[in-house]
Amino acid sequence: MPEIVDLEIFKKNLEKRFKNKKLQKVEIGSGAKIEASEKDFEKALSGKKLKSVDRKAKELYFNFGDDQVVSMHLMLHGQLSTPETLPKAFVAAFLFEGTEPLVLSDYQKAAKISLNPKENMVVDALSDEMTPEWLEAQLKKRRSPVKTVICDPKIIGGIGNAYADEILWEAKIHPESIANQIPAKEVHKLAKAIKSVVNDSIEKIRESNPDIISGEIRDFMVVHNHKRKTSPTGGQIKNATVGSRKTYYTDEQIKY
DNA sequence: AGGCGTGTTCTAAT
DNA sequence: TATTAGAACACGCC
Known part of the structure; x- marks a missing residue:
């Protein structure tokens, strides 16, 4: 996975x-x-x-x-x-x-x-095209839960179920927030969180498992982690099903 | 031992 | 028509 x-x-x-x-x-x-x-x-x-x-x-x-x-x-x-x-x-x-x-x-x-596949035109989560303004424009068009949108491989490439939870916690946005109801300022925070969570995680795995070409390291995750009861800032971790996927979040995240 | 989890695609509904 | 919701896939793992 x-x-x-x-x-x-x-x-x-x-x-x-x-x-x-x-x-x-x-x-x-x-x-x-x-x-x-x-x-x-x-x-x-x-x-x-x-x-x-x-x-x-x-x-x-x-x-x-x-x-x-x-x-x-x-x-x-x-x-x-x-x-x-x-x-x-x-x-x-x-x-x-x-x-x-x-x-x-x-x-x-x-x-x-x-x-020689034909090119996948989706905007990659780590690419330069994935700016706060771009993300804002995408979310404005959707009224599904924000987690569903950022996990949709047709909209933005790379983010899956586990990292979506980490990113949304970092941005303090509730996963069930309706995409087009999230204020621009918060969407911009989300765009920053996508890059920072992904890049920080890459660094963490590189330190602990520098040579892997398979498997996934998940033990450093702060909310999408069944071993944890609370977030780093003390919020009780809850779970729900969003877009038919298991979702971890805390009340520190605001629902728009 | 029987759900759960997982990314994508497909179908059906709105 | 475009968007959205939900099922389906298949089986190792706990």
Whole structure:
């Protein structure tokens, strides 16, 4: 269940481990939801070196130069690993020269990769386009709960259920606030909280787990954390269902 | 042992 | 038409 924070870490670490490595072969597991065939991958990529790994929303992009890109979405349960030998079930395996294969597995087979996908036009939560003014304009158009809006991958890319709670607590906005009722000043606070919570979390995980390419660290979360009874400022943590997702919040957050 | 959790997409309703 | 609500997916985990 990786969100933007985890993916930023994975991106850096994948780049560190595979940049400039030559791709020999891509193997596709049975039952994987992939449009391109092994042959398509071979034609497009074999012998090419990985140039960079990028991220937009919850998708990773492996850039092999010559405009050849593989996108990867882990969905809920996709996991990356670098085993010495291929496991019996996987979605896709990238065999690089002189190093362990990069394997994407997913027991649910919902994780997806594609070859040269069309660009996802959504505004990424960490991008420069995601300004207070932009967020204000988006929220003005909606009358659903603010948490639903900031988790909507069609509106803003990267934020999932867990970080949404952390961000809304930081901004002191109640998750069920109706998006278009939130005063501009508070929306601006929310935009700042998105960036600061995400960036601070990246830093925390990098300190404690510098090399991970899978799994998610959640133990530092201050409200979306079933081990905690109170927020750092002493507010009792409550829970509710918002947009059919479990939501943690405190009365320190104002409902608009 | 039986819900819960999770991101996205799809359908249906407003 | 555009927006919104809710179901569905699938299964390891507690």
